[in-house]
Amino acid sequence: MSTTARKIRPVQPVTLIGFGAIGRSIFQRIASNPGVRITHVVVPAEYAETTRTGVGDAAQVCQQVPQEATLVLECAGHSALIEHVIPALERGVECAVLSIGALSGPGVVEQLAQAAEQGGAQVHLLSGAIGGVDAIAAARLAGLDEVRYTGRKPPSGWRDTPAEQVCDLGAITEPTVILEATAREAAQLYPKNANVAATIALAGLGLDATRVRLIADPTVTENIHHIAVRGEFGEMELTMRGKPLADNPKTSALTVLSALRFLNNRAAATTI
């Protein structure tokens, strides 16, 4: 009889911040992983009732990250990252975030790093709707010359944004450039549409040296992200044609899957 003891991996408790299109989908899909359990969902008071209906008895709905939290996953928007993630990091809680465009705010990169240092915790910037972040961050180590990002979405993906002042989203019949700017400007102007731009920038040349072009395109049905990178390593080009989530045309379905990948890896013996 073998005397080798087998360690049981403990269930990973997770506090989710936000319960919109991304949060609801993560909550439903992670239920099939017995190694991870969403124990708390943080939402503003006005969302508490509908969120309680959505989670049932499976998790507690609260307005703040609870004291006992050990791992936080943010999918709520720029203001939630500032309001909840920074204090959680200061308390030593590990955090994974999707609202990466929040790092374009004045001093936010430094505040986040300082909070993580103070708490001895790490903050993970998830890849979200884009791929290739690992390659850009690796390539940066040898020096980059140029990083360009183009984000193209159908007109419905630009509703309730400054794009409405640039063109008539309901009437355009051709692809229309709505912004050419730095990644920092794009993330500030389009907090729900330019998180990918900020991610690419932070992985590569930085928020002020990364050029961004945003396009409203009535000829497409997907959220199309194009990245072009040039540097000492060589060159890279990548196009993602992400299907939008049914609940939010601004958000690509891959964003949810990137968060699930992170959570699945937390409970796995081999991570990839």
Ligand SMILES: NC(=O)C1=CN([C@@H]2O[C@H](COP(=O)(O)OP(=O)(O)OC[C@H]3O[C@@H](n4cnc5c(N)ncnc54)[C@H](O)[C@@H]3O)[C@@H](O)[C@H]2O)C=CC1
């Ligand atoms: N990195 C990436 O590739 C992407 C990142 N995102 C980020 O994820 C965020 C959420 O996306 P969706 O779920 O599609 O948006 P959504 O609008 O469907 O849901 C947002 C939810 O966040 C919650 N919320 C709002 N303010 C909050 C606060 N201060 N504290 C806690 N919860 C709050 C509410 O439950 C709300 O329903 C976006 O605003 C964006 O910042 C979205 C798409 C791609």
Ligand SMILES: O=C([O-])CC(=O)C(=O)O
């Ligand atoms: O989900 C997407 O396709 C990208 C997005 O909204 C963002 O970058 O903020």
